Amino acid sequence: MQTFPDPVIESTLLPPEPIISLASSATPAFSPLYQQIKGLILNSLRAGEWKPGEMIPSEMDLAVRFHVSQGTVRKAIDELAAENLLLRRQGKGTFVATHAEQQVQFRFLKLVPDSGTRGSEGPAQRDIIECKRSRATAEVARALALRTGDTVLQARRVLSFGGAPIILEDIWLPAAPFKGLTAEQLANYHGPMYALFETEFNVRMVRAEEKIRAIPASAVHEQLLKVAQGTPLLSVERVAYTYRDEPMELRRGYYRTDTHYYQNTLG
């Protein structure tokens, strides 16, 4: 800011924003203005001020609101867009990213068929095998930052592509943030789960960590994935995080890799 006045938030119709400053004194941790703006936008996203799929205010509007230049807002949005939290569309506006869009339907699914491309096998078929409320084991509790014995929602489903069962998934969700979600609801829902979470519970999965191993198929796998016991399967354990970096889902997937492979790009 230098010779310019500190950006300060005037009272508006919206809840007041924190006062922003460069804190030009000998601060131990210097934080650039655009990072603070990024934080403010993130707060609005967390608070649900703009919902997934909606358009956020224009760069100029935000610049006025935060009392900074358009360029500073722009840099903040740039980073949020790079993290896939926002989506810029030239000539239209900037939108809150969502899992409901067809294009990014399978952004978190890295399994592709040996021949053809992602989706060339037609739409995925999702069959819920089992769905119940249960208690978190120590392992599940650790992954979801819960206490052992806390209530969790548990589901098991099979994903089929081109008619063949390819993936078996066990899913654990903390019960609290998904209050009102019944086992029946889950069992009867056949769309992408992350889209359901967004629209019904204002829970958006933003980032995930996967641990991948090779394991032998068990009797359960034999039955549900139609592979012989002992057949090597890809075990993909995923913990998905929200805007707040809270773990919100544990998912253990078992992938058949005789006709598909897990694709990864190293940059």
Add this chain to the structure above:
Amino acid sequence: MQTFPDPVIESTLLPPEPIISLASSATPAFSPLYQQIKGLILNSLRAGEWKPGEMIPSEMDLAVRFHVSQGTVRKAIDELAAENLLLRRQGKGTFVATHAEQQVQFRFLKLVPDSGTRGSEGPAQRDIIECKRSRATAEVARALALRTGDTVLQARRVLSFGGAPIILEDIWLPAAPFKGLTAEQLANYHGPMYALFETEFNVRMVRAEEKIRAIPASAVHEQLLKVAQGTPLLSVERVAYTYRDEPMELRRGYYRTDTHYYQNTLG
């Protein structure tokens, strides 16, 4: 540029650069100036004007050289840095990224131990098992954009962590770009391969694609990785690319995942 003169390259000590312009007429494909600058910097990298680890000219110097503003050069460098081709260090300069740095030693190796962190097991031990010149099979040729029967360098090695053999790797390199590399040289080299490629052959691996599957251990795996035949292993097939997006290495890795796992982050 608008009312400013087109940026044009004057004759310098360096080879002349292409003339840059915004091509403001009704061009079918509009390319912003900073993208063109990015391309010019990339060309210099490809040509080896600045070698891995070296510092490139300052933003101001490049702005003068390309007849654009510092901000435009900055945006070009920003993208190259985001792609891990350049490395910015505040107060020092911008450097050509390299695999020789300790910090990014294992940027392409995503296997981590169940307990502890990457490198907590001490330095990796690399044992070359076999190393020879051979002919590209159809499969290898396809992956490396060669013709079947072209000469390739082939190596097999075992990586051990904490004394235990964890990874078996088969590596194929096209012979032409690595002219002068002998099987003996490879066999006696025990550092990170990508660092050797940079310093000795001006070949820098920039990006890689991996296909991951679960496969049963064979007799070879039993012998070299000390696992029972049939034990599920992670099969990681990697094709690594250079600045020019040419495939320069095919690597088939077999990972034990009983004590380690493949870690991946989904953004």
Add this chain to the structure above:
DNA sequence: CAGTGGTCTAGACCACTGG
């Protein structure tokens, strides 16, 4: 202290979208 990258502003104009 000079030199580097990093931040911030202000203003102009371009490219794209939709009514």
Add this chain to the structure above:
DNA sequence: CAGTGGTCTAGACCACTGC
């Protein structure tokens, strides 16, 4: 056509590094 994001410039100052 107005409104949006996208590009480009010029200039000022800040933060960090090493001599």
